Amino acid sequence: MALKSHATIIDDVQSLLGSNTTDFTDAILTTRIAEGLNELSQYSPHIVRETIAATEDSKELDINSVKDLLWIDALEFRVDEEDREWRNFIEYFHNMISMEIGFYPSDTDSGIDTDEALDASETGVDCDADASDAIDVGDIIKIESELMYVTAVSATSPYPLTVVRGYGGTTATTHVTDSDIEIPEKVYLYCAKAHKVPVVSDLAGAATAGYTAGVITINVDGLSTTGTLETGSTFTVASDGTNTHYTLIQDTVLSGGAGDLVFTPALAEAISEDDVVTLDNSTLTPMLETLLIDLVAARAAISISTKFINTVATGGVDVWRDYLTWGTTLLGLTLRKLENEARKYQKPYKILPRI
Incomplete structure (x- = not known):
């Protein structure tokens, strides 16, 4: 669990930099912290599970709807099995994944149809029968080409489903009465993302x-x-x-x-x-909080060193060199520690063969 707030992290960085709040203002360090989080996350990211719908008869997955993605760390398909089914995959151009499986995903016909015409903004879908045995809260459903995320299921006539329209990057559009409601298979993506404070x-x-x-x-x-x-x-x-x-x-x-x-x-x-x-406070662990503070202080010291070139400061003519040397030394130590943290992200599971 994170221990430090954004304000506390700024205070700790300023303390490392000799409590120099003139050159290292809160505003400057806020920018440096954002940059530091992106750099740190390349070593030790925040892992978020995203649920997307598989496309029937295709091993390809469109991942354009996944926001702030650094990379896909792992893929689980099929999901919610007693033994987790981890799969190899190939990522293309940061917007497409090909699952290495020896079969094709398929949609399931829920046996339920819409009982009304839908415009592109309605979030209540009336059904022709009670859908509570076929469709669960948290399911992704498909009507024609549009995906919808189900947030509520009613067993009372007119049996409405409450949904989020245009899910997974699809487009919310109109649908006619008696449209089939299908259930695509789910895929869990374990996504590496930048930490946030x-x-x-x-x-x-x-x-x-x-x-x-x-x-x-x-x-x-x-x-x-x-x-x-x-x-x-x-x-x-x-x-x-x-x-x-x-x-x-x-x-x-x-x-x-x-x-x-x-x-x-x-x-x-x-x-x-x-x-x-x-x-x-953040998505960081206490260890990563400490490394972020060191990383931001080091980068800030290196950056400020150029300000004192050809300037006689209170500390003498070598102030620029002192900042540069101190920052470079701390940066090297911090990056080595981050490399050690990165080694903790070895995948502790068995990848299934292509079957």
Whole structure:
């Protein structure tokens, strides 16, 4: 669990740099921290599980909808089996994956059809029969070429499904009555992403309404008045007995301390209005926090050294060289430690053969 907030990390970096807040202002270090997170994540990334739909009769997966992707660390297909089914894959051009499997994915006909025409914005899909035995919360369904994510299933006529439209990068469009509702197979992608440290000061808020398990959007207030919660930031819900850390899959722009959090995985348990929602200080471990502070301080010292070339500062004519030497030495030590951290990410599982 992360121990330090963004403000505390800035204080620690400034302390390493001799408490020089004139050259190393909060604004400058905020930029350096963002750069440092990207560099650190190349060694020891934040791993996020993304659920995407396989395409029927194709081993190819479109990953354009995965945001802020550094690389795919692992792939699981088929999913939710007693023995995890890890697969080899080839990634092409950062937007396509080919699974190394000896069969083709297939869609399942749910046996349920739409009982109304749909426009491109409706999030309630009336069904011609009770879909609760065929379709579960958290399923991805397909109507024609559009994917939808199911957040609620009703067993009461007109048996509506509550859905997120245009899921997985597909386009929300119109559909006629009696359209087949199909269920594509799921693929779990374990995605390496850059770590995040929220810049906002108020990290604890509250749900503005009650929400059922399975939703992927909740509204929260009581946070910082303004600011942006970046994609990849994580949060917990105090009443959630699963202790799940949810990851934002799109930026949340706060207004009046409130905003919609859109996240993965889906909400594990129902929550009530005013349940406490707390953003994590960061996605870093305590060790990575320490290395981030060292990395940012080293890069900042090297960068500032050029300011003192041909300048006689209080410390003499060698101030530029002192900053450069100190920063370069600390950088070398920090990068070696990051290389050691990277070795911890050996895949501890068996890859299935192409069958």
